[in-house]
Amino acid sequence: MCGVCGCGTDGVSINKPNKENNHIHEHSHDGHTHEHSHDGHTHDHNHEGHTHHHHNHHNNQKTVIDLERDILSQNNVDAARNRGYFEAKNIFTLNLVSSPGSGKTSILETTLKDLKETLTFYVIEGDQQTLNDADRIDALNIPVIQVNTGKGCHLESDMIYDAVKQLKPKENSVLMIENVGNLVCPSMFDLGEQKRVVIISITEGEDKPIKYPDMFDSADICIINKMDLLPHLNFDIDKLKDYALQVNPNLHFFEVSATTGQGMKNWYEWLKKELKQNQINNA
């Protein structure tokens, strides 16, 4: 069982979309004690401090270990490794998070359709079950890997590591990670991404940001989707932005409709600008 949110992460599987589904990779995931072949020295990490052993003067063989170990430390260590890999290969990685049904996959589809001639994309899809999302991306001829978390409710950095090993993204590309639809747990798990994109649709409540502050706090930008439905709703966009800015004053907003294409151009411009900046930073 995942040691943080209680979901069962045994039986995580990583698959290619149905078109070429001859390669099923079973990945047994043990939460925080997932052992990697080079483990052993990963504890001596500068943000974990170092372990101290004190022997006291009593004769009862008691040892005090100063641990200062974050309960989520293993994921952070793996995320740092992913981040280093992405920086070395200049792969601009984004983590897309939202409630189920906000439109992550639709936004991805429209973005890929419009930009695939200009940029090289790779996609990692995360869902509990099915290859449905990966199949949608695959239909656009974009290389994609589906991670099925089984009972799991979020992606973790070691799943990304395993998926990337199969995906083999080229240098100077864009990697989109579509996380499991969930506004709670994914906020706690660094995947090694450069930017985190929180997506909310206007069919949800304006107070979502203060109900789920950790997610909005951890995001870099917020895409507000389904703008084509605005005439049919009593939705107050300014109220939504106010709530979101209370939690994260640095948040930038994009108002889009994945289905009509409205507003997508600004999101594309941000994407291209950040990609360029990322290349400069990594040079």
Added chain:
Amino acid sequence: MHELSIAMGIIKIAEKETKKANKTLVERIELEIGSMSGVELSSLEYVWETAVKNTVLENAKLVIDYKEAKAKCLECETEFGLKKMYDSCPKCSSHFKNILQGKELRVKTLEVT
């Protein structure tokens, strides 16, 4: 959050470190938990006894160093206590802040024999 699973995460860390030190039991475990870490202390204490049965933590004394959340305003540098993530500076009402403490969720020390 899910306090039982937090307990299990702590047990995993304790078991690993106890084994590493070539010891068998934990006598005392000190946790550092922030008021905004998402963990309900009373829930954690409630599930602790059941969770640690038959583990290295079974008879360990549980000590929790609870950190009240504190933030520093990025505009006027006032330090203030934080009750909610979206609280603003009591002096200048800005929402731009650095969280100084309150999000800790860690195992601080283990006393093993």
